[in-house]
Amino acid sequence: xxxxRPRRSAGTAVAALAAAALALTAPLMxxxxxxxxxxxxxxxxxxxxxxxFQPSFPRPPRAxxxxxxxxxxxxxxxxxxxxxxxRNPTGAKVGVPRGWKVRVGSLDTTSGxxxxxxxxxxxxxxxxxEGGFWGRDLALMHLRTPVRAKPVRIASTTPADNTPVRIIxxxxxxxxxxxxxxxxxxxxxxxxxxxxISTCPSAAPSGELCIGSRxxxxxxxxxxxxxxxxxxxxxxxxxxxxxxxxxxxNAPTLFTDVTRHADWINGIITGTNVPPDDQIPNVEGxxxxxxxxxxxxRTSASRPKDPALMLTNGHCVQGQPPAPGTALxxxxxxxxxxxxxxxxxxxxxxRANRLVYATMxxxxxxxYRLDKTYAQLRAAGAKVFQLTSTPVRAGDKLTMAYTxxxxxxxxxxxxxxxxxxxxxxxxxxxYATSEDCAPWHxxxxxxxxxxxxxxxxxxxxxxxxxxxxxxxxxxxxVGTDGAVTSVQxxxxxxxxxxxxxxxxxxxxLDLSRQGCTLTRAxxxxxxxxxxxxxxxxxxxxxxxxx
Numbered sequence: 144x145x146x147x148r149p150r151r152s153a154g155t156a157v158a159a160l161a162a163a164a165l166a167l168t169a170p171l172m173x174x175x176x177x178x179x180x181x182x183x184x185x186x187x188x189x190x191x192x193x194x195x196f197q198p199s200f201p202r203p204p205r206a207x208x209x210x211x212x213x214x215x216x217x218x219x220x221x222x223x224x225x226x227x228x229x230r231n232p233t234g235a236k237v238g239v240p241r242g243w244k245v246r247v248g249s250l251d252t253t254s255g256x257x258x259x260x261x262x263x264x265x266x267x268x269x270x271x272x273e274g275g276f277w278g279r280d281l282a283l284m285h286l287r288t289p290v291r292a293k294p295v296r297i298a299s300t301t302p303a304d305n306t307p308v309r310i311i312x313x314x315x316x317x318x319x320x321x322x323x324x325x326x327x328x329x330x331x332x333x334x335x336x337x338x339x340i341s342t343c344p345s346a347a348p349s350g351e352l353c354i355g356s357r358x359x360x361x362x363x364x365x366x367x368x369x370x371x372x373x374x375x376x377x378x379x380x381x382x383x384x385x386x387x388x389x390x391x392x393n394a395p396t397l398f399t400d401v402t403r404h405a406d407w408i409n410g411i412i413t414g415t416n417v418p419p420d421d422q423i424p425n426v427e428g429x430x431x432x433x434x435x436x437x438x439x440x441r442t443s444a445s446r447p448k449d450p451a452l453m454l455t456n457g458h459c460v461q462g463q464p465p466a467p468g469t470a471l472x473x474x475x476x477x478x479x480x481x482x483x484x485x486x487x488x489x490x491x492x493x494r495a496n497r498l499v500y501a502t503m504x505x506x507x508x509x510x511y512r513l514d515k516t517y518a519q520l521r522a523a524g525a526k527v528f529q530l531t532s533t534p535v536r537a538g539d540k541l542t543m544a545y546t547x548x549x550x551x552x553x554x555x556x557x558x559x560x561x562x563x564x565x566x567x568x569x570x571x572x573x574y575a576t577s578e579d580c581a582p583w584h585x586x587x588x589x590x591x592x593x594x595x596x597x598x599x600x601x602x603x604x605x606x607x608x609x610x611x612x613x614x615x616x617x618x619x620x621v622g623t624d625g626a627v628t629s630v631q632x633x634x635x636x637x638x639x640x641x642x643x644x645x646x647x648x649x650x651x652l653d654l655s656r657q658g659c660t661l662t663r664a665x666x667x668x669x670x671x672x673x674x675x676x677x678x679x680x681x682x683x684x685x686x687x688x689x
Contacts, residue, residue, distance in 0.1 A: 534570065
């Protein structure tokens with residue numbers, strides 16, 4: 144797991160949900176500090192309690208599958224960091240994972256020791272917690288079968304400043320994520336000390352330990368998260384802290400102080416105080432496109448043997464988005480399309496091999512053709528939505544189908560024109576402002592569902608970030624009389640009812656078909672200006688939502 148440390152402000156529930164969602168993918172690929180367990184050496188003898196957490200979803204970007212460290216506390220219990228267990232698709236605090244395993248008692252992440260499947264997880268804190276996340280970055284994972292490894296005990300008290308500690312793990316030893324040599328499969332260790340908490344500039348006021356050399360040259364690294372800070376008690380190792388995040392640039396690493404949470408740990412392990420599972424929202428059918436969302440749709444003309452179509456925003460296409468007044472038609476594509484089951488794990492995965500159509504004029508949509516038919520997706524149990532041929536009207540109830548949650552929205556108004564960064568959409572859907580409907584960065588492309596939960600009637604694409612008028616990330620409404628209105632926080636979706644009239648059998652597009660009103664493709668100008676299509680991927684409608 145990465146050690147990039149987000150801002151400490153509690154923020155809104157929306158921002159927290161976004162952080163939880165991003166934690167599933169972005170952390171493993173993001174930039175990370177050039178610090179590692181260096182100044183130490185490869186371990187020569189295995190620690191029976193030390194383990195490697197290796198989730199298959201989302202899979203870490205390294206060949207051995209290692210993502211975080213764990214410590215065995217009991218035959219069927221391991222301790223790690225909460226943000227490691229936060230890899231579940233919905234960011235749930237307590238629940239059942241899929242495809243998680245640990246290898247314990249080995250020096251190597253690829254062989255030896257014992258391998259056990261994780262069948263439950265319990266997170267002490269999530270980014271949504273009002274009580275705060277930092278200093279509470281702990282999770283327990285229950286194993287389906289017990290391991291024989293000798294457990295490690297929890298230290299009896301918070302170690303004082305300058306206490307000798309040992310840190311161990313398989314974290315990155317250099318900062319090049321494209322270099323396999325940066326991902327050690329052999330366990331590494333270093334002896335260091337507990338620093339005064341002031342040595343770590345980003346430390347929480349309480350609940351964290353600052354561990355490593357003052358200049359950060361000996362410290363835990365990216366993917367050491369969840370690993371232990373070990374102290375000696377009675378001639379044996381005891382775990383005093385768990386890697387949580389970086390303490391600052393060229394600084395030691397921050398560890399959650401495990402000793403402060405011994406009661407929570409023991410209550411779960413002994414069964415005397417076990418929290419109930421979270422009620423996980425049904426997110427079936429959502430497609431995680433990393434920086435956008437999609438959904439697989441069919442029309443009344445679609446046949447079982449037709450290639451399936453995926454719907455998302457026009458500003459979510461790969462490469463250059465369509466320029467104002469234009470559309471992209473029948474272009475090559477290659478992107479993964481994981482279609483979620485009700486808990487957000489991939490039910491099946493297809494590939495988009497053709498961009499059928501994309502525009503940001505009149506509406507903000509993109510259609511991709513997949514390498515699997517509707518019949519194949521049905522056989523795999525994947526959710527396919529029906530695409531409406533009826534426009535959304537003011538007062539309609541909508542559900543926004545994001546990858547980790549369903550937002551409950553109401554169409555407050557249908558806006559004559561919506562303008563943003565040189566683009567204009569027509570008959571846009573403005574949502575009524577509410578806590579249940581407050582989309583955030585990353586929700587672009589989420590389907591807007593009718594009350595039946597099966598019909599896509601619109602698609603979310605933007606909201607006004609700063610109250611500016613008609614600029615990128617700040618859409619404005621333009622009435623029939625030309626009056627311009629711009630309100631910070633207002634969010635919008637786009638109509639999709641016009642798509643069906645432009646599709647024929649075989650998932651083919653025909654823009655000349657009677658009743659098809661989608662924007663036609665136009666040649667791009669040779670010169671590169673703001674309206675020629677030479678737009679940054681993160682500009683234009685909904686760029687902030689990606």
